[in-house]
Amino acid sequence: MMLRIRNLESGYDRLKVLRHISIHVSTGEIVTIIGANGAGKTTLLKTIAGLIRSRAGEMLFEKQEITRLSPEKIVFLGCSLVPEGRQVFAPMTVRENLLLGGYVQYRRNKKNEVNVDLERIFGLFPILREREAQLAGTLSGGEQQMLAIGRALMARPKLIMMDEPSMGLAPLIVKDIFSIIKKLRDEGNTVLLVEQNAKAALGIADRGYVLETGRIVLEENAEDLLSNRDVQRAYLGRDLDTETKI
């Protein structure tokens, strides 16, 4: 098990967002967490990444307790976050953004490998090579998302966490992004994906959790979640009001 979380509680100030979350991610899986706006999805990822301090519960990353570790340390251990809204460094070039992502490898005394990794990212996202010298702020939304993923990959993470990678992107671009995530898994990466686009996320995931008001209410394989009527009603836009009532 790569990530194991038990009874995690987290929130902001006096607001308790996560009540008692228990989830796990096994090596080589895409696990998705779906839920409505405000259910606590982003809070969960931020808490795992160390950006928000948890209030209770335990988080083991590769059997190591990460509950009290700093975000840098967690990235160093191999757990990277692709944040919501990409958060690329707009005034820096594409190349510089990626190199910043490679800082962890540099610190691991693997600076020779940074160039290899850069090549790998350019192989995965050919458009980024074309835009290499361009300022990140001038990229399209889809390109920025690719850059954000590329930047996370530069740290050679064992677990990549992605927060709403499809947000604000055109449907065709969303399709690209999801096929890249699938490709990452097929190459042996492990992904924890938070999405409002439940259909797309469940389409590529192995397993999923449904998060509702700070609690997990369902854990099932992705296929079963897609055919779960509660999920269909709440997240897949199936309109049950128009169906015959009994």
Place this chain on the structure above:
Amino acid sequence: MYWEAERECMDREELKQLQLEQLQATLSRVYMNVPFYRKKFDEMHVDPDECRSLDDLRKLPFTTKNDLRDNYPYGLFAVPLREVVRIHASSGTTGMSTVVGYTRNDIKNWSNLVARVLTAGGVTKDDVVQIAFGYSLFTGGFGLHYGAERIGASVIPISSGNTARQIKIMQDFKTTALVCTPSYALLIADTIQEMGIDINALSLKYGLFGAEPWSEQMRQEIQDKLRIIATDNYGLSEVMGPGVAGECLQRNGLHINEDHFLVEIINPETLEPVAPGEIGELVITTLTKEAFPVIRFRTRDLTRLMPEPCPCGRKTIRMLRVMGRTDDMLIIRGVNVFPSQIENVLMSVEGTEPHYQIVVDRKGALDEVTVMVEVSESIFFDEMKKQHELIETIKKRLASELSISVQVKLVEKKTIERAEGKAKRVIDNRKL
């Protein structure tokens, strides 16, 4: 052979994590969607959010068959009826029936779990499976049917009854696996003998039996008479139906599908957990059921858990074959007696047939037990002395097994009524 190796052979630590996740999710759902559970939790001041470990399960209230009856028919459903694709009702062995429902996902999971049990019992896609369980509100027929079909076996949905026709179909269709109750399997075996059919001319290889308690000796008897490998499987409609647990070919305890069912063993009187490995009542919490989840359902079935690893490679915990029901437990002169204990003794005695009935009467203030057992015909032609000897042997063994004395009566073959479904073993004439 495994059906879902990644689950059946799952690392125990990983399994426990998964169980905790599913338990918490199930509790959140029943609290939200089932007024009965919400009310019960609130009354007992149990906050489902406070369930933080598998041991915390103990803080939760039990659910009993009576709760199910009180909420007849749909009160405990956790989804609206429009999400339900199937409705079953319990066979009502012990009273009014209870109603259970399944969503499409529930049916899918159920089929998979039965497929696991069938695979563990030797069935593959190449088998011809004759399902002699009733196809009705009872979960046996449809449960096994969907599982066998899921594997890809050729399924004969013959349903129960009409033994001569069962045997004809078995011959003509070249049935390789028989699915029914153990007592019905025995009836089929005896009928085959009577009809003078050569057992070697049949294609039978496996028998998967369940829905009633049976003994090791009875297994031997079925295996010898039908020349098959007979495995035991377990389930109950309140929890899902067949597919909760099943034996592998080791035939030593039933593997529980723990990634879908959380089990406990409690003392039926104190309701406290028994010491590990001790016999008690099986209590089941469903972990994945959508339409009809149950929390700490008291099965009334008596068994014990076998945590030792199984040579078959499955890592799921095993339970001993069900020894009887807490309701079957007879209290005779203050001593707890299970029909299965009596059965074990009878089966170990040479000259008896596996058909018996236990009659309990009260003479004055004293309970009196008479065990009626069928014996081979020859003994009635022998001297009386032999009959007396046999009675004495059985009495002595029963007395040492049960620590009470019982009467024994030998009866001729076929005097005790044969069941096509569940056998009726106990007649309690006491008016308590």
